Amino acid sequence: MDIKSNYSLEKSNTFGLNVVSESFYIVKNLKDLKNILWENRAKKITVLGGGSNILFTKFLDGLCLKIDLKGIDIIEENKNNVVINVMAGENWHDFVQWCVNKGFGGVENLSLIPGLVGAAPIQNIGAYGVELKDIFISCNTVNIKDQTEKEFDQKNCLFGYRTSRFKTIDKNIYIITSIKIRLTKEKHKYNISYGSVKQEIGNREINLESISKAIIKIRKSKLPDTNILGNCGSFFKNPVINESKYFELKKKFPSLSAFKVEKNQYKISAAWLIEFLKYKGRSIGNVGVYKNQALVLVNLGGATGKELLTLANKITSEVYNNFKITLQPEVEIL
Numbered sequence: 001m002d003i004k005s006n007y008s009l010e011k012s013n014t015f016g017l018n019v020v021s022e023s024f025y026i027v028k029n030l031k032d033l034k035n036i037l038w039e040n041r042a043k044k045i046t047v048l049g050g051g052s053n054i055l056f057t058k059f060l061d062g063l064c065l066k067i068d069l070k071g072i073d074i075i076e077e078n079k080n081n082v083v084i085n086v087m088a089g090e091n092w093h094d095f096v097q098w099c100v101n102k103g104f105g106g107v108e109n110l111s112l113i114p115g116l117v118g119a120a121p122i123q124n125i126g127a128y129g130v131e132l133k134d135i136f137i138s139c140n141t142v143n144i145k146d147q148t149e150k151e152f153d154q155k156n157c158l159f160g161y162r163t164s165r166f167k168t169i170d171k172n173i174y175i176i177t178s179i180k181i182r183l184t185k186e187k188h189k190y191n192i193s194y195g196s197v198k199q200e201i202g203n204r205e206i207n208l209e210s211i212s213k214a215i216i217k218i219r220k221s222k223l224p225d226t227n228i229l230g231n232c233g234s235f236f237k238n239p240v241i242n243e244s245k246y247f248e249l250k251k252k253f254p255s256l257s258a259f260k261v262e263k264n265q266y267k268i269s270a271a272w273l274i275e276f277l278k279y280k281g282r283s284i285g286n287v288g289v290y291k292n293q294a295l296v297l298v299n300l301g302g303a304t305g306k307e308l309l310t311l312a313n314k315i316t317s318e319v320y321n322n323f324k325i326t327l328q329p330e331v332e333i334l
């Protein structure tokens, strides 16, 4: 087995942080995965996909497993739907484009989200009014401790806004090896509820391709290219608060941006809170807040994970002092 020692993860995380892993191994098949887990059962295991939602703040002890399981299979098909099994190591955006090209609907709004398929259920990836849970049937997993396989259906994944059981009660217990999703072949349910998507499509026909293209264009204009400016997309989740707290804040800050998510619950724009505190476009040493999107923390060059964490903590405490709201990171901090 080709286990690398003292391996630099600089090219394996989109913040571009030069962190070293004690040992590193690329997993190519299921048998391999079970063997390496068994042989290294005494070690701490870290699972890595595309590294687009991880902030490494220190030397990574133990074994880092990069998931490279490949394969896309249509396992059921009828006139209206397809069920597809996708292995965890497939690139998410390439898979979305494969679906769009084949005329399979349901994932087009999730175009250009970085990372691999296996990480998609971890935080129930979402964008432009669609979440993974909307098309998800189940995922297959391998237990890190005893190498047993287990399938979790949609309900059992406990999906929520940027969360799942794999990020909460079962954190670091399972490795997702594949996911199963159901997509439409006919009568697609297009979601262009976001004004910017509608506007970008303009007079063109609304179809899978035009929606995907519009979203790619919008994302490219709003988010920094990770090859140029290291980042992990939104660093914080949008906080959800109760109605009375929302009305209290709205009275004090009339331009506060928020929308009702359910009875008595409001989702507040974390970007608005950060922008209000004049962090948008600000840089502190090697790190900063992206000029076009206040939720995105960036590595301006040569930053360490600790510097990014210090900035995140500073923002979190200022948001709390001003609004009595505790921001939660969307990014996994290691």
Ligand SMILES: Cc1cc2nc3c(=O)[nH]c(=O)nc-3n(C[C@H](O)[C@H](O)[C@H](O)COP(=O)(O)OP(=O)(O)OC[C@H]3O[C@@H](n4cnc5c(N)ncnc54)[C@H](O)[C@@H]3O)c2cc1C
Binding pocket: 014, 046, 047, 048, 049, 050, 051, 052, 053, 054, 067, 088, 113, 114, 115, 116, 117, 118, 119, 120, 122, 123, 124, 125, 126, 127, 174, 175, 176, 177, 223, 224, 226, 231, 232, 233, 234, 332
């Ligand atoms: C520019 C940019 C834009 C983004 N936009 C969005 C967006 O619109 N919506 C959104 O939801 N996210 C977005 N993200 C965040 C990120 O792309 C997603 O969370 C993505 O699913 C992470 O995939 P990854 O393979 O890079 O995961 P990684 O960063 O490698 O891992 C993330 C977490 O999942 C765990 N993990 C990874 N693979 C597995 C596996 N197979 N089994 C078990 N655990 C695993 C890791 O241990 C870690 O805890 C964005 C990121 C960037 C950089």
